[in-house]
Amino acid sequence: MAQVKMTVNGKAVSAPAEGRMLLSTYLREALGMTGTHVGCDTGQCGVCAVHVDGKLVKSCNMFAAEAEGAEVTTVEGMANEDGSLGAIQQAFQDHHGLQCGFCTPGMVMAASALLKVNSKPTEAEVRAHLSGNLCRCTGYHNIVKAIMAASGQDVAVAAE
Amino acid sequence: MADGGIGAPNKRREDIRFLTGKGNYTDDMNKRGQAYVAFARSQVAHGTLKGVDTSAAQEMPGVVRVFTGADFAEVGGIPCGWQITDKHGEVMQEPAHPVLAQGKVRHVGDAFAAVVAETAEQARDAAEAIEADIDELPAVVDMKAALADGAPKVHDDLTSNLCYDWGFVEENKGAVEEAFKNAAHVTTLDLVNNRLVANPMEPRVAIGDYDSSSGDSTLFTTSQNPHVIRLLMGAFVLGIPEHKLRVVAPDVGGGFGSKIFHYAEEAFCTFAAKAIDRPVKWTSSRSEAFITDAHGRDHVTTIQLALDKDNNFTALRTDTHANMGAYLSTFAPSVPTWLHGTLMAGNYKTPLIYVNVKAVFTNTVPVDAYRGAGRPEATYQLERVISKAALELGVDPIALRRQNFITEFPYATPVAVEYDTGDYVATMDKLEEIADLAGFEKRAAASKAKGKLRGLGVNCYIEACGIAPSNLVGQLGARAGLYESATVRVNATGGLVVMTGSHSHGQGHETAFPQVIAEMIGIDPSMVEIVHGDTANTPMGMGTYGSRSLAVGGSAMFKATEKIIAKAKKIAAHLMEAAEGDVELANGEFSVAGTDKSVAWGDVTLAAYVPHNYPLEDIEPGLEETAFYDPANFTYPSGAYACEVEVDPDTGKVTIEAFAAADDFGNIVNPMIVDGQVHGGIGQGIGQALLEGAVYDEDGQLLNGSFMDYAMPRADDLPFYTVDHSCQTPCTHNPLGVKGCGEAGAIGSPPAVVNAVVDALRRGGSDITHIDMPLTPSRVWAAMQK
Ligand code: FES
Numbered sequence: 001m002a003q004v005k006m007t008v009n010g011k012a013v014s015a016p017a018e019g020r021m022l023l024s025t026y027l028r029e030a031l032g033m034t035g036t037h038v039g040c041d042t043g044q045c046g047v048c049a050v051h052v053d054g055k056l057v058k059s060c061n062m063f064a065a066e067a068e069g070a071e072v073t074t075v076e077g078m079a080n081e082d083g084s085l086g087a088i089q090q091a092f093q094d095h096h097g098l099q100c101g102f103c104t105p106g107m108v109m110a111a112s113a114l115l116k117v118n119s120k121p122t123e124a125e126v127r128a129h130l131s132g133n134l135c136r137c138t139g140y141h142n143i144v145k146a147i148m149a150a151s152g153q154d155v156a157v158a159a160e
Numbered sequence: 161m162a163d164g165g166i167g168a169p170n171k172r173r174e175d176i177r178f179l180t181g182k183g184n185y186t187d188d189m190n191k192r193g194q195a196y197v198a199f200a201r202s203q204v205a206h207g208t209l210k211g212v213d214t215s216a217a218q219e220m221p222g223v224v225r226v227f228t229g230a231d232f233a234e235v236g237g238i239p240c241g242w243q244i245t246d247k248h249g250e251v252m253q254e255p256a257h258p259v260l261a262q263g264k265v266r267h268v269g270d271a272f273a274a275v276v277a278e279t280a281e282q283a284r285d286a287a288e289a290i291e292a293d294i295d296e297l298p299a300v301v302d303m304k305a306a307l308a309d310g311a312p313k314v315h316d317d318l319t320s321n322l323c324y325d326w327g328f329v330e331e332n333k334g335a336v337e338e339a340f341k342n343a344a345h346v347t348t349l350d351l352v353n354n355r356l357v358a359n360p361m362e363p364r365v366a367i368g369d370y371d372s373s374s375g376d377s378t379l380f381t382t383s384q385n386p387h388v389i390r391l392l393m394g395a396f397v398l399g400i401p402e403h404k405l406r407v408v409a410p411d412v413g414g415g416f417g418s419k420i421f422h423y424a425e426e427a428f429c430t431f432a433a434k435a436i437d438r439p440v441k442w443t444s445s446r447s448e449a450f451i452t453d454a455h456g457r458d459h460v461t462t463i464q465l466a467l468d469k470d471n472n473f474t475a476l477r478t479d480t481h482a483n484m485g486a487y488l489s490t491f492a493p494s495v496p497t498w499l500h501g502t503l504m505a506g507n508y509k510t511p512l513i514y515v516n517v518k519a520v521f522t523n524t525v526p527v528d529a530y531r532g533a534g535r536p537e538a539t540y541q542l543e544r545v546i547s548k549a550a551l552e553l554g555v556d557p558i559a560l561r562r563q564n565f566i567t568e569f570p571y572a573t574p575v576a577v578e579y580d581t582g583d584y585v586a587t588m589d590k591l592e593e594i595a596d597l598a599g600f601e602k603r604a605a606a607s608k609a610k611g612k613l614r615g616l617g618v619n620c621y622i623e624a625c626g627i628a629p630s631n632l633v634g635q636l637g638a639r640a641g642l643y644e645s646a647t648v649r650v651n652a653t654g655g656l657v658v659m660t661g662s663h664s665h666g667q668g669h670e671t672a673f674p675q676v677i678a679e680m681i682g683i684d685p686s687m688v689e690i691v692h693g694d695t696a697n698t699p700m701g702m703g704t705y706g707s708r709s710l711a712v713g714g715s716a717m718f719k720a721t722e723k724i725i726a727k728a729k730k731i732a733a734h735l736m737e738a739a740e741g742d743v744e745l746a747n748g749e750f751s752v753a754g755t756d757k758s759v760a761w762g763d764v765t766l767a768a769y770v771p772h773n774y775p776l777e778d779i780e781p782g783l784e785e786t787a788f789y790d791p792a793n794f795t796y797p798s799g800a801y802a803c804e805v806e807v808d809p810d811t812g813k814v815t816i817e818a819f820a821a822a823d824d825f826g827n828i829v830n831p832m833i834v835d836g837q838v839h840g841g842i843g844q845g846i847g848q849a850l851l852e853g854a855v856y857d858e859d860g861q862l863l864n865g866s867f868m869d870y871a872m873p874r875a876d877d878l879p880f881y882t883v884d885h886s887c888q889t890p891c892t893h894n895p896l897g898v899k900g901c902g903e904a905g906a907i908g909s910p911p912a913v914v915n916a917v918v919d920a921l922r923r924g925g926s927d928i929t930h931i932d933m934p935l936t937p938s939r940v941w942a943a944m945q946k
């Protein structure tokens with residue numbers, strides 16, 4: 001089995017991976033980083049979302065070998081240096097943007113990808129951007145609210 | 161209110177681990193030496209299983225062992241937890257449900273063999289190499305066809321595909337018919353409550369583990385009620401006594417009912433772990449979830465409402481076919497009966513009601529409770545028929561509802577339940593305010609100017625939560641008690657641990673439950689820790705479903721804490737040399753009324769564990785109490801919902817423009833969490849109304865068995881919701897006065913959406929009175945062409 005190397009959350013990692021091993025499996029099983037979840041087998045739910053070389057990617061839609069040499073960021077890499085919640089994570093807690101937490105890693109990664117390219121998204125832009133991420137618990141209300149709050153917008157008006 | 165106590169919108173402490181990737185879901189666990197399972201599942205809906213050839217699979221790399229139905233010949237089948245007695249006094253037909261199919265396969269996804277291998281991939285590869293010799297039989301999918309003479313039988317040993325024919329209240333039947341004869345107006349509505357797939361985002365997972373040195377089995381599973389699984393699987397399937405079986409449900413990624421039930425895969429992994437003396441893990445794929453997780457709803461109903469000349473409701477009659485699927489899932493028989501028929505009075509003083517339900521076996525996945533379970537079905541038909549009656553009579557649908565509201569409590573309905581409290585006028589008033597119903601016509605005109613049809617749908621709901629008085633449900637056929645338990649352990653330095661039988665899979669118990677104790681003792685909630693989900697360290701409890709956690713589990717915790725406080729007061733009295741009756745507890749301090757004597761909470765708890773100065777002759781050291789709480793009645797949350805839609809007349813596409821919910825949940829412990837529960841329920845209800853629906857073809861193939869074709873609601877399908885729970889009529893029979901809020905949104909929202917779309921089309925000139933869910937563009941467009 002070939003050894004696959006990449007950088008995950010700033011750390012160089014290396015682990016054996018069968019050719020058909022998905023990046024999601026590599027993260028969860030080969031590296032034991034279980035923050036990234038798996039919720040479907042057709043690439044529709046987004047709970048597995050990570051960043052690969054800065055781009056939002058569904059890690060179940062990519063072979064581990066395709067990420068050879070890449071810079072990967074997962075939800076485990078989203079906290080501040082001191083371990084406190086990062087701005088997006090904090091907004092999710094402040095606005096009750098999660099219930100069971102299973103979709104949450106994907107939501108946080110999707111939100112962060114959006115805010116990198118659009119620092120003040122409208123409600124419609126946030127909703128459109130989340131079209132690849134399913135949540136069954138929240139009805140999305142507080143997720144949208146949290147993302148808008150993380151972008152520094154006053155959501156009290158939008159969401160009450 | 162204590163700081164952060166009852167009523168405070170405390171942020172959730174569990175969020176920290178979920179937001180940082182440190183959650184501990186079942187699939188995140190791997191056990192040393194673990195092997196993996198893959199099931200071989202039937203691709204046909206119905207067939208005679210003549211043989212299973214595992215020889216090729218046995219030889220494949222990494223295969224440890226292959227199991228078939230024969231391996232399970234000596235163990236029990238998956239039990240059903242509720243027995244219904246039909247209208248003739250006969251008990252329901254109850255088929256066997258083997259862990260792995262024997263003799264026949266009965267739905268697509270029915271497992272007939274399983275491979276245990278070194279890796280998940282090897283297990284899957286080998287499962288594909290298993291050859292089943294199946295003689296395909298014609299499938300029954302449609303419920304009415306399944307009941308026709310000569311229909312193929314799902315279970316050959318049963319007399320027919322009819323599980324039961326339930327009449328409720330049978331004694332009222334004649335009087336109901338009489339009332340219909342005398343009615344000034346009768347409204348009849350045929351409708352379908354579409355079949356749904358719960359689809360919690362976390363698929364099911366089971367890990368069986370066996371310790372051959374002690375003979376102990378452990379099952380790690382994605383369950384809403386680990387104690388129930390332990391009892392069902394231990395006692396009825398595998399014959400393992402509770403003290404040799406531990407069931408752990410760690411972080412669980414949503415359930416919505418689908419993780420209540422005991423599934424064959426759980427029994428398989430526990431059994432196989434012992435058989436091969438290694439941990440055995442199964443992780444469901446989403447495709448597998450679609451064909452193995454119990455589905456929800458799937459009722460076909462005719463409802464009739466009788467009114468007198470003044471538009472008072474005089475009688476209600478409903479006739480429902482309810483799909484059970486191929487086997488009886490754990491609580492399936494109770495859903496269309498006791499959780500449905502007893503709610504048919506809704507918020508209205510209809511004096512006479514008769515409910516008939518025929519439960520039917522078909523070659524489809526078993527159907528069981530899904531968020532709301534029976535109550536959404538009751539609410540949908542009742543609220544839809546009232547709106548249709550308003551159309552037929554040319555009266556305002558809100559006025560018609562208001563006129564028939566129950567206004568005096570307690571109120572004994574003609575369908576066996578007694579509502580303790582409620583104020584339906586208040587929630588409707590609140591709804592009119594928060595939804596700005598007065599401004600609707602203006603908004604409708606604005607939509608029209610854009611070429612869109614705007615519609616308004618309003619309805620009420622009532623639900624029965626906090627299931628349930630054990631003696632009552634016992635009479636109704638439940639094979640379990642439905643109390644809840646809590647052990648409250650106070651540590652020497654004053655912190656508390658609550659071991660609860662309730663289970664959190666998104667509801668935020670770790671945050672909300674401590675608020676209750678913080679309030680009672682007057683301490684910071686951070687001093688209280690919640691332990692749940694493990695039969696090894698929680699008292700026997702029935703778990704979380706039916707919006708029961710706070711009403712039943714919270715009440716058990718309240719009672720245990722009362723015992724703690726009573727004992728602590730005795731200790732405090734001793735320390736202060738005062739009479740016990742004079743001791744008061746406030747703000748974490750015991751004091752003696754009218755004196756300056758006081759002793760801190762922490763001093764009393766320390767004395768309990770270091771009993772040097774202690775009334776040892778009267779009480780034992782230590783401070784730990786357990787309570788079991790068995791509710792005296794159900795709780796009855798209620799509310800009024802409004803939906804505004806826009807319909808594009810060219811395409812039939814519906815968009816939700818506004819959604820408002822005015823709920824009465826009684827007292828509220830954490831309003832932020834309550835809001836979230838309502839949001840999520842509404843999201844699922846709108847999903848049912850506009851998007852979702854499991855579709856089987858006539859051969860019993862599930863046509864939309866993945867997220868590619870089963871339309872889950874996405875962020876851009878849904879609006880922001882306006883929710884309000886300021887109308888509060890506290891429950892009268894539980895100590896917290898709480899009613900439950902987990903299912904309301906899913907119960908109240910589907911009729912609001914359908915009412916709104918019908919209203920929009922009629923405003924566009926159509927005379928349509930009903931469209932079946934889901935209201936997809938093609939259905940709406942077709943309805944407009946009529
Ligand atoms: S697990 Fe990757 S999209 Fe569903």
Ligand code: FES
Pocket residue numbers: 097098099100101102103104134135136137138361413414666
């Ligand atoms: S929080 Fe449970 S799926 Fe989103």
